[in-house]
Amino acid sequence: MSGIVIVGAGQAGFQLCASLRQAGFTGALTIVGEEPALPYSRPPLSKAYLAGEAARDALALRPVAFYAEHDVTALTSERVTSIDRAERLVRLQSGGIIAYDHLVLATGARNRPLLVPGANLPGVLQLRTIADADALMAEMGRARSVAIVGAGFIGLEFAAVCAAMGISVTVLEGAGRVLSRSVSAPMAAAIEVAHVSAGVIFVYDAVVSAVTGAARADGVATSDGRRFPADLVLVGIGVLPNGELATDAGLAVSSGIDVDAFLATSDPSISAIGDCVNVPSPFADGARVRIESVQNAVDGARCLAARLTGKPAPYAAVPWFWSDQGPLKLQIAGLGTPHNLAVVRGEPASGAFSTFCYRGGRLVGVESLNRAADHMIARRLLQSGASLAPEQAADPAFNLKALAL
Numbered sequence: 001m002s003g004i005v006i007v008g009a010g011q012a013g014f015q016l017c018a019s020l021r022q023a024g025f026t027g028a029l030t031i032v033g034e035e036p037a038l039p040y041s042r043p044p045l046s047k048a049y050l051a052g053e054a055a056r057d058a059l060a061l062r063p064v065a066f067y068a069e070h071d072v073t074a075l076t077s078e079r080v081t082s083i084d085r086a087e088r089l090v091r092l093q094s095g096g097i098i099a100y101d102h103l104v105l106a107t108g109a110r111n112r113p114l115l116v117p118g119a120n121l122p123g124v125l126q127l128r129t130i131a132d133a134d135a136l137m138a139e140m141g142r143a144r145s146v147a148i149v150g151a152g153f154i155g156l157e158f159a160a161v162c163a164a165m166g167i168s169v170t171v172l173e174g175a176g177r178v179l180s181r182s183v184s185a186p187m188a189a190a191i192e193v194a195h196v197s198a199g200v201i202f203v204y205d206a207v208v209s210a211v212t213g214a215a216r217a218d219g220v221a222t223s224d225g226r227r228f229p230a231d232l233v234l235v236g237i238g239v240l241p242n243g244e245l246a247t248d249a250g251l252a253v254s255s256g257i258d259v260d261a262f263l264a265t266s267d268p269s270i271s272a273i274g275d276c277v278n279v280p281s282p283f284a285d286g287a288r289v290r291i292e293s294v295q296n297a298v299d300g301a302r303c304l305a306a307r308l309t310g311k312p313a314p315y316a317a318v319p320w321f322w323s324d325q326g327p328l329k330l331q332i333a334g335l336g337t338p339h340n341l342a343v344v345r346g347e348p349a350s351g352a353f354s355t356f357c358y359r360g361g362r363l364v365g366v367e368s369l370n371r372a373a374d375h376m377i378a379r380r381l382l383q384s385g386a387s388l389a390p391e392q393a394a395d396p397a398f399n400l401k402a403l404a405l
């Protein structure tokens with residue numbers, strides 16, 4: 001019995017180990033990760049860890065002892081370079097070979113590179129790993145100004161940490177507002193206001209054409225001829241799924257590794273979970289989605305562990321996400337973008353409100369800013385499919401909690 005082999009020692013891979021053992025799986029279990037660290041939590045990298053408020057040890061998802069106690073062989077600094085589906089084995093860059101009965105791809109995603117002149121200069125950084133965060137922190141210690149390319153979650157979280165440290169921050173965004181692919185216009189507006197009041201400068205419709213500087217970056221240029229000086233440049237323009245292993249092995253891969261509703265790839269002996277998968281979702285009317293969140297990594301792993309231990313069920317957990325940006329606690333339930341109606345509940349000017357997003361007359365997502373109770377209710381509403389009319393959502397006197405019970 002060769003057991004289960006997991007490629008990728010991140011959030012999803014770790015959770016699968018834990019859930020398999022919890023579900024009573026007694027076979028051999030091996031997790032292979034290319035990073036030097038055992039599985040750790042990435043969210044603090046752009047929040048408490050970056051701000052110097054969380055120690056490195058606190059990032060570990062479990063202490064080292066967990067792996068021995070649960071009879072998990074955890075290999076670090078080992079990259080899987082190919083899959084031999086006929087022989088059911090994976091090859092490691094170090095020359096090793098590991099046989100599997102079932103293979104799980106939990107390879108995550110990597111940062112999308114900025115493809116402009118100067119993007120490889122020292123002083124241009126991205127953020128995905130502990131190593132990236134450590135490099136950024138070293139640079140932040142001496143930077144007086146930063147230019148951030150991309151007003152997505154990573155860019156905005158980084159902006160909040162820098163602004164709180166007194167570093168001057170300019171965010172250059174190609175779209176016309178922050179978080180254009182992730183939240184509704186009213187929510188984006190409120191988030192922008194909060195960052196601006198902390199001193200952050202936004203430049204929209206900005207097409208970054210170059211990173212300037214000779215020996216190291218000293219700013220960013222845009223295609224309309226403007227230049228934004230900066231001691232440090234952070235690129236936060238999204239991620240690319242790590243699907244190459246799957247592609248090379250002849251598995252179906254589109255925008256991520258294609259899996260069915262049970263998280264199986266086009267080879268029944270290989271499954272995939274986490275940021276790397278492209279999965280049909282009941283929350284997107286059955287369309288395939290690739291979700292980058294802790295919830296998706298954790299719930300996908302739990303769903304797969306259940307199938308591999310004899311309790312198959314389709315993956316149908318409500319998607320949810322959070323982002324902390326200084327004093328802003330944003331929580332999102334469901335897949336609310338795109339939507340054709342966004343209804344505000346509460347008062348945006350107060351800094352605490354929710355936006356209820358409708359598509360085709362149906363509630364599909366709820367964004368809550370500093371309103372955790374709304375978020376918890378929204379998750380229950382979306383899971384149960386209870387109907388909530390837009391007028392009810394907007395009415396502060398309407399008892400949402402009662403509907404969600």
Ligand code: FAD
Pocket residue numbers: 007008009010011012013032033034035041042043044045046078079080081106107108109127128129154242245273274275276291292293294295297320321322323324
């Ligand atoms: P990962 O955690 O990326 O793990 C995949 C691992 O596989 C990596 O270590 C990779 O190096 C390894 N790997 C890839 N290919 C190979 C190979 N061939 N051989 C060996 N190893 C390989 N989500 C939220 O919900 N809320 C947040 O606030 C939030 N904040 C975030 C902040 C930051 C800075 C980042 C980077 C992410 C954040 N996320 C957040 C997203 C969340 O961390 C990811 O969705 C989650 O980590 C995905 O887990 P995963 O296991 O699929 O991938």
